[in-house]
Amino acid sequence: QVLLVESGGASVQAGGSLRLSCAASGVTESNYCLAWFRQSPGKGLEWVGNRDSEARASTYYGPSVKGRFTISRDYVDNTLTLILQMHAVAPGDTGMYYCAARGPGPCPGLWSQSRHYQHWGQGTQVIVSS
Numbered sequence: 001q002v003l004l005v006e007s008g009g010a011s012v013q014a015g016g017s018l019r020l021s022c023a024a025s026g027v028t029e030s031n032y033c034l035a036w037f038r039q040s041p042g043k044g045l046e047w048v049g050n051r052d053s054e055a056r057a058s059t060y061y062g063p064s065v066k067g068r069f070t071i072s073r074d075y076v077d078n079t080l081t082l083i084l085q086m087h088a089v090a091p092g093d094t095g096m097y098y099c100a101a102r103g104p105g106p107c108p109g110l111w112s113q114s115r116h117y118q119h120w121g122q123g124t125q126v127i128v129s130s
Helices: none
Strands: 003-007 011-013 018-025 033-039 045-051 059-061 069-076 079-086 095-102 124-129
Touching (some): 003 095, 018 033, 018 124, 033 079, 045 079, 059 069
Parallel strands (some): 011 124
Antiparallel strands (some): 003 018, 018 079, 033 045, 069 079, 095 124
């Protein structure tokens, strides 16, 4: 059973940095894509980026975060953990951040539509003040 639990959301000032984590139990790197989405107040769900399931594990980013945000993975207490490192945050980055997983099955490349993902976490709140 896949369980995604996000953490790390906080209030931060514009220009600062923040690190979000998603503990992904029941997920294997080679058989799932993992992604971050966000939803800002009054807006729809926006794809932030994803890490694919290939051996070299390429990452892809949405245009509004490319160059500022980085997706990586770690293992914490033997649990695959997806990391979103956020730099130079701006008020437009305010929102609820969700971790999502697509699988099981290989998923190479970019997957930016929320309908492509079968598993979702509960989200973690990020507030950026100017």
